[in-house]
Amino acid sequence: MSTRQTIYRVLLRAYPEEFRAAYGREMELVFRDQCRDLADSAVRLWAHTLWDVMLSAPALRIEAAQTRWNTDIQIEESKMKTMAILAAVIGVVLAGSALVEGWVGGVGNHDGLSLTAGTLGLVAGALLFNAGIGLFGKSPRAAVRAQVGATICLAAFALITVAAPRMSVLTTILGIGFPIALLGFLRWTRGRQVGASAPL
């Protein structure tokens, strides 16, 4: 490889990696052909080459950054939708489970604690469902709605577990574990500043 080609290969580093991977070899071949068929002086060729790199590389870098940004947003949105669906489904499951295990069981046995636990679980499940719907619809206050829902759900199930452990293990794990996961997810997405697309 000639010195010119080695220098041109170094100049190619100004271009985005993906672009270099797709067209770098072709560009080197074209530059080699230009050197071979040199009609101008070497100085003019280098001036033209440097000008070309200065004009095209920044524009391609901006395009590559925009593409990466758009891809990131799409991935975040699909994660957000998955979390929203999970929150809505788990909310329904928790509310149904709390209704059957706590409230209905409490009415039959005149058990005040079970009734309270059932009511709390029902409200917490409904809040979680509401949070999921909010996230799915990307409403302006979706994040706040989801955070409030997840926090109250977590607090309610923590209270039930400590004060009146009347729920099944699965319901308790779902009631405590999922709100923690949802809160962590909301914090993570806010940290990644994807709020521009999905208002979080």
Place this chain on the structure above:
Amino acid sequence: MARQETNSAAPALPPATFQILLALVGGERHGYAIMKEVAESTDGGVRLGPGTLYGTLKRLLEVGLVDEAGERAGADAGDERRRYYRITKRGLTVARAEARRLERMVRAARQKKLIGPARA
């Protein structure tokens, strides 16, 4: 590279883009052949560098105005394999629309006697 809206609502193509499409109207070509064709057809007025050429080809591929036509060695003996490009039907339509737009502009310039009549 000014982008202007024409009466037909189609945005004006940047000169490099139009020249590349024009070069491909003549058939499949690899990068260097496109570059040479553009330089020849504009009497050296438009000289594309490799970055501008492949940056534009990348965009043209993305919007479907140009297609890859496979890799093969050039006509020169011992030449390395190169990627060839061809214009698509959509690319032809866009190039034709741009040529008509330019034709209208030249006609308007003639009417105002900015330039002389067309040479036979």
